[in-house]
Amino acid sequence: MNRTYELMFIVRPDMTEEDLDKLISTLSAVVPPTGGTVQKVEKMGKRRLAYTVRRFHDGLYVLMVIEGGGPVMHELERRLRVTEPVIKFLTVRVDEEHKRLDKIKKLRDAKKKVSAQPAAPAEAPAAPAAEAPATA
């Protein structure tokens, strides 16, 4: 299973740094047993929320990128729901999106390389035409 998920969750703002780290490590520990890997954890810091969530106006944002199958996220979300400091979370599946972006990037790089060569004019009109359906 190589699905990649992006999990963003908001923690109540009155959490200390170490409590937050403890929480993150607890959640990360859930991932390997269910057959996943944590690729990245990013603490995005305190931000003002766009609307009041559980009577909080600010929150600490954390982003985790996890690779694994469906059961991994199922378990993780279940944990998040019962964890008291976590006030909101959102999971987005991103592997298809990454595939699409990589494809576009490759096309753009190929176009750049080709246009750098002297025999450019014939290739250049072909490449944007090929790129346009890819971006659409």
Place this chain on the structure above:
Amino acid sequence: MADETKAPEQQAAPSERPRSSEGGGGRPGGDRPRFGGGGRGPGGPPREGGGGGRKFFRRKKVCKFCTEKIADINYKDYRLLGQFVAESGKIVPRRLTGVCSPHQHRLAVAIKQARNIALLPFAGRAS
């Protein structure tokens, strides 16, 4: 009520309109789809735009994502998304922003995701 100029409709209009009530509102829904995107986008037929009665169609607006080649429309970059959201928090229609259809769709999805994670509001000042 006959904002939309349609010659055949107008002949049958006085008797037909009240009968074909679509439940609320005087305009029958039947002739709407045939209008298509009148007034929307560049090069549209020079007739009055649907519901606005504008005589001039807009100057050509280009899709920001197509011109700047932004491929990644993410829910995380709320600053970019915020440009396409009105003061009230509503998503701005693409006839005002000039965004092309596939990008508008992705934009809408991203804005809705951002709203769910409290990066963008659902509703701003009352509108």
